[in-house]
Amino acid sequence: MDLSYSPEERAFQEEVRGWLADNLPAHIADAVRAGGELSKEMMEEWHALLNSKGWLATTWPVEFGGPGWTPVQKHIFEEECCRAYAPRIVPFGLNMLGPVLIKFGTEAQQQEVLPRILDGSDWWCQGYSEPGAGSDLASLKTHAVRDGDEYVINGQKTWTTLGQHANKIFCLVRTDPDAKPQEGISFVLVDLDTPGIEMRPIRLIEGGHEVNEVFFTDVRVPVANLVGEENKGWTIAKYLLSHERTGIAGVGFSMQALEEVKALARKVRRGAARLIDDPLFAARIAQAEIDLEAMKITNLRMLFKAQEQGAPGPETSILKIKGTVIHQELKDLARRALGPAAAPFPGHVSDGNILFGPEDAANNAARYFNNRKTSIFGGSNEIQRNILTKTMLEL
């Protein structure tokens, strides 16, 4: 047993930390730290900076432009990015579609699409969920009917994250209505400029615009945009969902959140005393910290296993369940720490700190509400329990 990084890994950590210190623009890190929504320009600027360094497509093989990192290196990179308050990489092109095309795409598709993901020419979004197909994704109804060299798509997708910035969407569509639910689905690439597509914003609980719904009315797409075989899209969908599991625990984000809530609790006063000296509040922080400390090791154990076995195991669902619940607990603590100062509605008062309280109060309640999503998306925590029931308990 040895919990420490190797000398090479420590050197890599130093390299990443140094590069971030020199290259992460302050205005972007400040925006991430403030916890509000990032502008499209900021996300593109960060994307371009990482691309110029060759650290963008961390999940791609070297021959396609990836850096060739081990799972541990990827973990170190993500951890350092969190520590420096770098933005999250927009994952839809890089971590979802990219690996799918590398595994299932034709050479022509790879050559056309992958470079445009890297250089930022295309912004991809995800067309998976539908109003009637959430956890039961295979019940999706959006259908594509073959007409000569084209598919004609009709239906509706939803929860399309950052679709408002995208010019492309990858979709799961039903191509065989008579087959079993999982066997009649295909994976199709669609240009959002195609006539018949309408994207509408969904306003989220905290007021933000992060997700959208997308309507397809007689949308004509070349058959050449099919990825893999027709009616084999479910295999691709599962591959996509299981491919990139490092980082699923969100340990770096929870470490960020823990430091933030501690800093808040040192600043906030209840009478003469600091909130962090209130035993009830301190106990809640300590318990979350203990859970997170265990999570860090659970995460490393699974990374180690992934590195030894070449692929992450089904137990990564544990990371999703625990990781999201711990992060949500920390966001809950940050909101509570502020007391009444958490109440001003960001964007609806000129200054989020208008009442009183610490300068970083503004977005805490909003982030708490927004983060309720994490136990729902990416396979809800209940779906993760179903997966563990099958794979680990074999019941």
Next chain:
Amino acid sequence: MDFNLTDDRRMLADTLARYLGDKYTIEHRNAVAYELPCHDPAKWDEMAELGALYALASEDAGGFGGTGFDISVVFEALGRALCPEPVLAALLSSRLLTAAGADQEGLLTGAMRYAAALSELDAPYDIADVACAAEVRGDGHVLSGRKSAVYGGQVADVLLVAARLEGKVALFEVQARDAQVIGYAMIDGGGAAEVLLDDTAARLLIADASDAIEAAQNAGIVALCAEAVGAMQLAHDTTVDYMRQRKQFGVPIGKFQVLQHRAVDMLTEIEQARSITIKAAAELDGDQASRYASMAKNMIGRAARLVAEEAIQMHGGIAMTWEYPVSHYAKRLVMLDHQLGDTDYHLSRVMSGNMSA
């Protein structure tokens, strides 16, 4: 980074697990665990011959292990078998003797039985609260007071006693025959003793022993956490097996999602508990040992209670019986929270680290 056990430790774990599986069956365990002396002297000797005690001490102290991972390997195997032998007493004593620079060959061979008399009724966890009094008498010292919950004390030859000397907590060696030792079986099996001291002759080992005792307790906490991980794993495995076999409403109860998800939640907590135990073991010789030990003991306290209660509930009535092994695992899992600091005590220790920052 490497989460594999070294070959030596893997061999020790396998040897011990095989021995306990063959020789310390649950039936045998239950036959000895609840009646004084609450252990099996012949098996104690055999386990010592297998090296279970040598693994607890460093080479400098005459052993061949002594790190956090040596301790956790031994105790995880003990936990899986629900072994009631007083190995915790040997571990605590070995650490204290090491700190005192005293010889411990008798302890490591298993020939001499030691127990650490640290707790008192009004000082169950925090050594700073110890009231038992020491005073100089002639060339030596005498102790007066009462030590409580002395694990392994029911069969100890020698007691290592924490007592107050000139305002400091000091450590003394007392021959058990010189004290009044009232042994008893514990509700979860295994034995302990109340020790009454009344001008009892004692040999001073360490005059200012707070740090040494805290370090020994940290090692004991790693041991208890690993023991709990072993016991939790077995309780969970047994529960999941039972879910496959037990039929109600015409189907195995393992087909019910409400039970599946609860079994998954047990698994998740066990993995988290295993992780924090690994962390505490890795940090045992570092300067943050107490903080990580407290983190581990807090999490273990929560996880072990959940696993115990859920294992009983998901089995139903059968796990309420003395005959069914899970009931004994459940008792051990709940009651080890009462040893070396409970969930709340250790949470408050982690808290105070944050509050002072």
